[in-house]
Amino acid sequence: MLRDLVKIGDKVELKQLDQKGNLIKSANTYVSQVVDFGEEGTICLASPIKNGLLVILNKWVSYRLYFYTEKGLYQCNGHMLNIYREKNMPMVIMKLTSDLEKVQRRKYFRLECVHDILYRRITEEELTLEQKLIYDNSVTPQEQAEIRKKLAEITGKWTNGCITDLSGGGCRFNSKEELKPGDKILLKLSFTVKNQLKKLEITSVIIASEKMYRRTGFYEHRVEFEGISPKDREDLIKYIFEQERKRRSNEKK
Known part of the structure; x- marks a missing residue:
């Protein structure tokens, strides 16, 4: 075994x-x-x-x-x-x-890293519009077109961030935007594992958010992944361990 x-x-x-x-x-x-x-x-x-x-x-x-x-x-x-x-x-x-x-001593091993990402907040307006589009049978075709246009505007606004540590269950990242615990975000993350490029969009929730005193105008956020499939999580964990092994190998040189 x-x-x-x-x-x-x-x-x-x-x-x-x-x-x-x-x-x-x-x-x-x-x-x-x-x-x-x-x-x-x-x-x-x-x-x-x-x-x-x-x-x-x-x-x-x-x-x-x-x-x-x-x-x-x-x-x-x-x-x-x-x-x-x-x-x-x-x-x-x-x-x-x-x-x-x-064991679950640590649910997921955390990798310290510098990794650029994009993210956007998932607002109540976005959720309301999506529900109206899907479930409201009284909405006319013209109204549907207007809702889709508005959703495109909302979902097209992304913010730059930088991950500082990453695990299969969440991450810590910095950005210039102030967020609040409980805020939901959609996080875009790209990485290469076993020479294959993976692009994930992960629904996440903000656990904590604080001002960074050493970087004026920046905030540090801790997030937990909510909407991630078992396969995507498995690929992410493989990437994390692959990077850790490379780091340890480089330290030996």
Whole structure:
């Protein structure tokens, strides 16, 4: 099951357990990466890094391992068996002591990035006009034409924004427009995953919006995706993990 879900290069987080197998809340979280698979339930990881420095783990200490995979976030327990060097880099051999299980510790991994987008507010006027066009049988053809013209005007006004972090469940972005919690927006997002260009329009809701004190005239917004299909979300998550792997690969160079 491990090799079906976890791939070489996947990000791993480690957090120390106490003697009873419970997480030590005050313990550091270490970031690593899957290097290889061993025999008898062992896995090889790159030596963790903390604040830019290599961390040497103690033998036989138990950890909770969180694997960030293309199919979601999984966890299991394990303990450190040994350390060896490959091309002068320390590697860690972990013995896995429990089965992988899918978790919602973070519902979605967040990618810090700079990504231009377009968005527009979904207004009450727009919703009212759409409902009138669809459900009101008394509307004449001339009135329908006028409604469609008005809707075209409303839906044709887009605003520039810039995403600063992105996940499969939402994003954080900056813009010059002030928004309010509860506002609904339609967000246009383009990205390339596995050499294929994806263009999404996602209905989203503003969770929080604040003035940016370091950028005069700009606001920072947090949004949650509402109208996103499972397939589009899956493609977005694949893109996020693809970018994270590229970033980690570049950091090694």
